[in-house]
Amino acid sequence: MPDDAPALRALLSATGGADPGGEARDLLASPAFARLVGALEADHDRFVEQLIALTQIPSPPFGEAARAAAYAGLLREQGLEQVETDAEGNVTALRPGTDAAAGVIVLCSHLDTVFPAGTDVTVRREGTILRAPGVGDDTRGLAVLLAMARALDAAGIRTRAGLLLLASVGEEGAGDLRGVKHFFRANRWRHQVAGFIAMDGIDPARLVHGAVGSKRYRITFRGPGGHSFGAFGLVNPAFALARAADDLGRIRVPPHPKTTFSIGRIGGGTSINAIPEEMWMEVDLRSASAEALGELEARFLDIPPQAAADENAARDTARGGIRVEVKQIGDRPAGTTPRDSRIAGVAAAMISAQGYVLKHEASSTDSNIPISLGIPAVTLGTGGSGGREHSLEEWIDVERGASVKGVATALGTILTLAGIASN
């Protein structure tokens, strides 16, 4: 962690001492919060309009540039400062705080969707229901950040810490959190981060404080190949792969913290009457515990070389032995923001004070990276309701009351953490 980390970072990480429930009730009862809710309600139609427009700009994996450019334009129009696109494609914009030493709270939504280029992203509206691929995950989050900034302006509220809006690239799948990884590795704001709040997922009752980490590998076994009858006896990559997969299946993992393994895909070979030259499998290892994930990974990585050695011992290597390639294709670090840290405690208290039935959860989101770096981070729902994320049938309900209440809940957490500057 850099030496110039803002003092607020330590405060947001600290456990015990405060009364977040009381803070939440006080804020919710304040005139400032009432002004905020009023502003969000008055702004709702514009929010929905922007959400539809952003959804209809395709933003496939590794193809977020058009949406990023449009989003940067909206940030500038709205008067946010220092709007920039970094080398990875992330867009950042500042709503300055009153206390430069407090640093910034990052508010992050991701630009990318899981849908490939060419997917029809036209929004179909039926009453308050919007249907389109990506409309909820995470385009609603992008529109919410804009709406939050407008509501703060309309309500005349300034925060002590700055709010740094971050529209990240590469959150989904093979993107492997490349946007937020770059942000914390190279973005000029990285040393000013006091806390990190990802706005991702719909459900406002959901508090993601556990970062499910994953290690993903593509394991390829290669051998000389040959005719299935004529060259019988030579090493066969299919048997090496089978041995490795079977050994993986026998690993015992702890039930708590939940730690998992899976083989998602297997492939290889060209013909039934040829010993294959190549066989591969894709393996997904996950845990919310960095330690448990590291142990599982270490045990797994012993397996492929042993399986290759076993096959080379069992059959003929005169034409060449089995070689194994272990390629990491995904790396999302695990970790936990403690439930009793200030950042998680404030978020939990605000969710409960609003009357939602709080759910503490672990998931894989942009927050994985700051959590793994020891930076206080949680992921909050963007409000309203919705479903079928990652499918072409994705939908959200933007009914004003539920939508605004969800946004206001997250905004209450943000204001409490950043601090409201007295006028």
Next chain:
Amino acid sequence: MPDDAPALRALLSATGGADPGGEARDLLASPAFARLVGALEADHDRFVEQLIALTQIPSPPFGEAARAAAYAGLLREQGLEQVETDAEGNVTALRPGTDAAAGVIVLCSHLDTVFPAGTDVTVRREGTILRAPGVGDDTRGLAVLLAMARALDAAGIRTRAGLLLLASVGEEGAGDLRGVKHFFRANRWRHQVAGFIAMDGIDPARLVHGAVGSKRYRITFRGPGGHSFGAFGLVNPAFALARAADDLGRIRVPPHPKTTFSIGRIGGGTSINAIPEEMWMEVDLRSASAEALGELEARFLDIPPQAAADENAARDTARGGIRVEVKQIGDRPAGTTPRDSRIAGVAAAMISAQGYVLKHEASSTDSNIPISLGIPAVTLGTGGSGGREHSLEEWIDVERGASVKGVATALGTILTLAGIASN
């Protein structure tokens, strides 16, 4: 075996008693054989012309009809009798014998090539070298049958048994010998068959008397699938497949008769972060011994259900267990025509008497089916030299001396087996 099998069939199967070496030397020294060789030499340019024309009619797997029709036309033009195409697509034509009770000797070459529709089958000629996919395997065999019939006519030779020319479909790969299987199941000639000679492969020194059988299976494991993290603990078809493949790899097979197993292809799964719903593998079991192949097959077929049961015992089946589908996708029966049977003894003696270094071999050809039915059968080379079968670089050398000598050698065997009718 049907009751009306010709008496000659038993004779060709019988072992001991005769002196095939003496018979071969006598035939090769006879004026009749000299006339045959002269006729083949005089006809050589026409043979090459027909071979090129036939090669350039594409005949992909399951798409032999155009070549079959052209071949039937050539048989008719040449005066062969009862030219017919059966329900499977095989073409048959008779050169009658003088003794109807002797039945027929089948002379079989296959119409199909391994090359898919759209492959460029233009023949490139460089001196006596012809290059084109399929030119040797088995188009040369088809042209040889026509050339043999013309040479017999030109030399004024009649045989006691009839010669039934059979251009078969589906010899290669997934064709699974469907043409010759149909011939012995349903063709009207099937009960008249005294012996069977497949003309396949180039090398005239090669005598295939062993039929390498194969049993081919596609094994599919299916399960409920689910999210790799969220649904962890559910049964995973990849682990069931791994167990089955690993168990197959541990089977011990006898070195003699050569008995083999291989996994040629594996596939399944849609995403690294999903437990797959399906995983499959393709397995090839082979042996020249029907008994050894049967034993290997029985041991193998025990494995997939056990692997599914093991996976269902190891993990959660609340959302459904692993189901296994065992689908046979290939069945070529094994067997052997004894070396000391008359059919194999005559062929061996003729090859040796011509000065070739005889090679007894086992392979998978159209002869597999008659051999498995107890009908005397061998596969002989079509003559000359060549290489790179089953590749786009396939070539043969049609230099007249070597080509004619090879054809005459096979024809000598055929005449000895069918018997030359005295004029």
